[in-house]
Amino acid sequence: MNLSRTSVMVALSVFAAVISPAPSRAEDTIKIGAPLSLSGKFVSYGAAAKRGVEMAVDIYGGKVGNKKIEILFRDTQSDPQVAVNSFTQLLSEEKVNFLIGPIATPMAMAGLPAWRRTRALWVVPGATTPLLEEEAGKEPMLFHTFPYGYYYHLALARSLREKLGPGKTVAIIYSDDAYGREHLPYAQKYFTQEGFKIVAEELVRAGATDLNPVLAKIRRVKPDLLLGLVQTTDGIQLTKQVYVQRLNIPYLVGTAYPQLKQWQDASGEAQEGWVGVTTYIPGLKAKADPKYPKLFMDSDVWKAEFTKRYNREPEFIDVGAYVSTCMLLIAIENAGAVDDKEKVAEELKKLDVHTMIGRGHFEPSLGGTLNQAFADVVVHQRVKGADAILYPKEFETADKFEQATYAK
Amino acid sequence: MASLIFQIVVDSLLLGGVYTLMAVGLSLAFGVTRIINFAHGDIVMYGAYAAFFAFVSLNIDPLLSLLFVAILGAIGGYLLFKLTLDRILDAPGINQVLLTFGLGLVLQNVAVILWTGDERSTTPSYAFDSWFLSDDIVVAKGRLIAFGLAVAFVVLLLAWLRWSELGRATRAVSQNRAAASLMGINVRAMYALSFGLSSSFGTATGAIMSFLLPITPFMGFPILVKAFAIIILGGLDSIVGTVIGAFLLATAETTIAYVVPQGIGWAEGVAFFLLVIVLIVRPTGILGTVGRDA
Numbered sequence: 001m002n003l004s005r006t007s008v009m010v011a012l013s014v015f016a017a018v019i020s021p022a023p024s025r026a027e028d029t030i031k032i033g034a035p036l037s038l039s040g041k042f043v044s045y046g047a048a049a050k051r052g053v054e055m056a057v058d059i060y061g062g063k064v065g066n067k068k069i070e071i072l073f074r075d076t077q078s079d080p081q082v083a084v085n086s087f088t089q090l091l092s093e094e095k096v097n098f099l100i101g102p103i104a105t106p107m108a109m110a111g112l113p114a115w116r117r118t119r120a121l122w123v124v125p126g127a128t129t130p131l132l133e134e135e136a137g138k139e140p141m142l143f144h145t146f147p148y149g150y151y152y153h154l155a156l157a158r159s160l161r162e163k164l165g166p167g168k169t170v171a172i173i174y175s176d177d178a179y180g181r182e183h184l185p186y187a188q189k190y191f192t193q194e195g196f197k198i199v200a201e202e203l204v205r206a207g208a209t210d211l212n213p214v215l216a217k218i219r220r221v222k223p224d225l226l227l228g229l230v231q232t233t234d235g236i237q238l239t240k241q242v243y244v245q246r247l248n249i250p251y252l253v254g255t256a257y258p259q260l261k262q263w264q265d266a267s268g269e270a271q272e273g274w275v276g277v278t279t280y281i282p283g284l285k286a287k288a289d290p291k292y293p294k295l296f297m298d299s300d301v302w303k304a305e306f307t308k309r310y311n312r313e314p315e316f317i318d319v320g321a322y323v324s325t326c327m328l329l330i331a332i333e334n335a336g337a338v339d340d341k342e343k344v345a346e347e348l349k350k351l352d353v354h355t356m357i358g359r360g361h362f363e364p365s366l367g368g369t370l371n372q373a374f375a376d377v378v379v380h381q382r383v384k385g386a387d388a389i390l391y392p393k394e395f396e397t398a399d400k401f402e403q404a405t406y407a408k
Numbered sequence: 409m410a411s412l413i414f415q416i417v418v419d420s421l422l423l424g425g426v427y428t429l430m431a432v433g434l435s436l437a438f439g440v441t442r443i444i445n446f447a448h449g450d451i452v453m454y455g456a457y458a459a460f461f462a463f464v465s466l467n468i469d470p471l472l473s474l475l476f477v478a479i480l481g482a483i484g485g486y487l488l489f490k491l492t493l494d495r496i497l498d499a500p501g502i503n504q505v506l507l508t509f510g511l512g513l514v515l516q517n518v519a520v521i522l523w524t525g526d527e528r529s530t531t532p533s534y535a536f537d538s539w540f541l542s543d544d545i546v547v548a549k550g551r552l553i554a555f556g557l558a559v560a561f562v563v564l565l566l567a568w569l570r571w572s573e574l575g576r577a578t579r580a581v582s583q584n585r586a587a588a589s590l591m592g593i594n595v596r597a598m599y600a601l602s603f604g605l606s607s608s609f610g611t612a613t614g615a616i617m618s619f620l621l622p623i624t625p626f627m628g629f630p631i632l633v634k635a636f637a638i639i640i641l642g643g644l645d646s647i648v649g650t651v652i653g654a655f656l657l658a659t660a661e662t663t664i665a666y667v668v669p670q671g672i673g674w675a676e677g678v679a680f681f682l683l684v685i686v687l688i689v690r691p692t693g694i695l696g697t698v699g700r701d702a
Contacts, residue, residue: 040626041626043525044524044525208672209423210423212546217666219544232527233527233622236527237622244546244549246538266529268531268536
């Protein structure tokens with residue numbers, strides 16, 4: 001049998017058309033853009049957020065109503081310029097009406113101008129430094145689902161004042177990057193408001209090899225508390241060098257880093273006594289939401305489910321991205337599974353759920369963001385290699401702060 | 409006042425040791441091959457990861473794994489040279505810059521894929537220990553060990569260069585490539601050897617950094633920048649100049665950090681200002697010869 005090349009090509013084309021899946025029609029799918037740092041220096045944030053988003057979509061069943069959920073992940077590479085491209089591509093080419101992410105403030109700030117061109121419904125489960133709030137907090141389509149940094153300082157100052165009593169002195173170390181500089185005024189405000197006296201404020205360079213000069217200056221003022229407003233890498237360096245220097249400061253206070261396993265592993269014995277803040281910590285006992293128990297489970301059940309999937313304990317970004325995605329999906333479903341940002345925004349504002357990280361309900365933040373959910377902050381302390389929870393009252397597992405090991 | 413000066417001296421010496429470790433490998437490779445290895449910081453990073461995994465998986469102290477890590481670094485560096493740089497030795501300098509820069513990016517991204525961006529650190533007991541010389545003056549044991557090793561490395565390297573056959577051949581290639589070739593020295597083999605040695609110093613430095621600095625796939629770039637500044641300050645092709653540059657930079661940074669209010673934020677800027685001044689006054693660096701004949 002003689003077959004011409006053309007007939008073979010035609011037959012192969014027909015065969016390929018038959019076996020290839022039919023492309024999903026745009027109206028059958030709801031696309032959600034997820035610009036996240038999946039490589040580069042913020043990769044740990046982006047990877048955690050991706051896990052949270054994927055788990056939420058999976059547990060939700062992959063559909064809202066009869067429409068398939070398609071998450072379009074884009075890697076910002078932890079680079080602001082690439083973040084701009086990611087936002088532009090998602091909003092202008094893919095024409096998504098919903099965005100979730102990024103986590104790191106610099107990436108969110110980089111994407112802001114591109115976002116302003118379409119003003120898609122934007123869920124941000126991160127960006128703790130209030131730059132985003134200053135620039136876009138009044139935007140009705142921005143839904144911020146992570147406490148801003150000032151909530152950290154409010155909770156820290158309040159819990160430390162409650163348990164240590166009045167008249168204590170604080171020395172603050174802050175990094176020269178956006179994180180340190182943005183946190184400093186809020187730390188000053190809330191610690192002063194609670195009656196602490198700030199006796200030193202020392203700047204450190206982000207990524208500095210040697211912190212001894214700063215620590216030597218702080219040693220001289222003999223504060224009761226040391227507050228370190230730095231990010232994780234500098235947090236490790238600070239923790240180790242404070243320990244090596246035996247500063248004799250009774251209470252050591254960080255921001256988000258003491259909850260991170262990488263900080264704990266890298267800090268070794270120096271982590272003992274450090275106080276930190278978070279939205280979620282293993283051991284937090286939260287009950288399932290009565291209306292959505294399959295999505296917002298008992299925190300222990302959710303933790304077990306997460307650990308089974310990813311073979312690791314969840315961290316705060318995993319949980320934050322999970323609950324934020326679930327809330328967005330519920331709102332889309334409640335709006336009639338439509339790809340309409342206005343209707344979904346209305347539904348999102350109405351939501352009031354009980355999640356593993358507290359009440360999920362949007363209301364104005366202290367600093368003026370119109371739609372802020374999850375302002376509850378947990379204060380914890382590393383004691384004998386585990387976490388003691390000291391604030392808020394309903395989650396307490398310890399009733400007093402321990403002094404740093406060498407200060408006892 | 410006396411205790412402040414003494415603390416500045418102590419901290420400068422200890423930081424100078426760390427900086428020497430960061431820069432000496434880069435200086436050796438450049439001195440011989442005249443190629444600036446922009447992947448050097450990433451080679452240090454791989455050494456740190458090797459020491460970290462030896463520590464957590466096999467419970468081997470970084471100071472013990474240092475030897476094996478250095479040998480692995482030497483083999484890796486030699487292979488890297490033979491597979492890549494050897495092929496473009498006669499190409500324009502920009503090709504070599506782009507190649508090593510690209511290699512650095514590849515090494516960094518492979519590290520992210522393999523080990524994620526999480527911060528890590530080895531935690532041997534001496535990394536948390538210190539001696540008090542007085543109430544105010546503290547010597548961190550980990551840094552003192554780094555200082556001691558930096559001194560040992562430099563002495564060994566200088567001894568090797570001065571008294572061994574291969575070391576003398578390396579110096580000959582460094583001083584005059586054409587003449588060394590005419591004397592029967594295999595120039596390319598010397599290049600590969602010095603690149604391997606440079607990588608060996610890099611990975612050994614990484615093993616030491618594993619208990620001094622947080623280990624991440626991105627730790628290499630700041631180390632490269634610092635090392636680059638030091639070898640320019642000291643003289644691109646001089647090991648002794650590199651040591652002087654390291655201690656000069658460390659002293660400038662430490663003094664500014666102690667003496668000037670909020671000085672640690674200024675320290676790096678002032679140190680690099682010092683670099684600019686030295687380059688204006690003496691463009692070859694303190695002890696360098698590169699560019700002198702140009």
